Amino acid sequence: MNLRDEMAKLPEPPRREPPYWDCFRHQLWQAVTDGADPARFKNWPCIYHTMLENHWVGPMEVERQALCTERYVNATKVDYGEPMDTVPGTDISRNMVHQVYHIMRWEQMTGKRIDELEYVVEFGGGFGALALAIHRLGFHGTYYMIDVPEFTLLQKFYFDHVGISVVHNPDTIELADLFIACHSISELPFEERDKIINHYPASSYLLAYNTKFEDYDNLWYFHLPWPHVKHWKFEPVAHLPEGSWYTWGW
Numbered sequence: 484m485n486l487r488d489e490m491a492k493l494p495e496p497p498r499r500e501p502p503y504w505d506c507f508r509h510q511l512w513q514a515v516t517d518g519a520d521p522a523r524f525k526n527w528p529c530i531y532h533t534m535l536e537n538h539w540v541g542p543m544e545v546e547r548q549a550l551c552t553e554r555y556v557n558a559t560k561v562d563y564g565e566p567m568d569t570v571p572g573t574d575i576s577r578n579m580v581h582q583v584y585h586i587m588r589w590e591q592m593t594g595k596r597i598d599e600l601e602y603v604v605e606f607g608g609g610f611g612a613l614a615l616a617i618h619r620l621g622f623h624g625t626y627y628m629i630d631v632p633e634f635t636l637l638q639k640f641y642f643d644h645v646g647i648s649v650v651h652n653p654d655t656i657e658l659a660d661l662f663i664a665c666h667s668i669s670e671l672p673f674e675e676r677d678k679i680i681n682h683y684p685a686s687s688y689l690l691a692y693n694t695k696f697e698d699y700d701n702l703w704y705f706h707l708p709w710p711h712v713k714h715w716k717f718e719p720v721a722h723l724p725e726g727s728w729y730t731w732g733w
Contacts, residue, residue, distance in 0.1 A: 490515040558619035582616035600660035607667020659685040688732035
């Protein structure tokens with residue numbers, strides 16, 4: 484796809500100050516429509532400062548050392564986009580390490596395997612790196628991505644280059660095997676979150692978030708009961724900045 488042509492068909496998105504996502508939507512739209520090289524999208528501030536972990540060298544090394552099988556390590560190879568964020572002397576991407584680490588922790592906590600699932604829903608998919616990691620780990624089911632129009636186009640561009648297929652923004656789905664929201668749903672007002680959770684039900688959850696986002700108490704919110712889930716586990720992430728948490732449900 485021609486990312487610039489497709490982005491130009493969208494209306495200019497609203498402007499807002501960070502950390503709200505309208506800001507990053509507008510930055511992405513502006514970069515693409517101004518003719519920035521899409522192969523270097525990882526350099527754009529709306530991506531580099533919100534979706535990449537390659538500048539967190541120490542924490543990503545903790546996660547790389549934690550990857551406990553060859554299956555996980557093989558899924559961390561560099562993906563598409565310049566510059567490559569490799570661990571020196573390897574073809575391992577620090578950002579892909581972070582994505583694979585999310586799935587390894589979910590598998591360890593739930594006793595499930597991502598390659599045995601049929602339906603995965605990801606809310607707020609960044610540029611698509613976690614979806615790629617999940618496919619590299621053997622997932623062959625239907626992957627649904629829920630996102631705003633500007634990032635949906637970037638994801639389609641990225642998926643064209645890494646060779647995976649994703650269904651974007653479905654109107655409705657059956658009960659999913661896994662709902663993923665990493666630093667996405669935790670940045671919405673509570674009433675908007677409730678609508679999304681009810682609209683895309685799942686039997687398992689992988690949630691990553693900061694305890695506070697503006698005035699939202701995320702630790703309180705994610706301790707509320709959700710449908711279709713019997714077990715919950717909450718865990719601070721010690722190697723990431725204070726306030727970083729995982730929640731798993733299954």
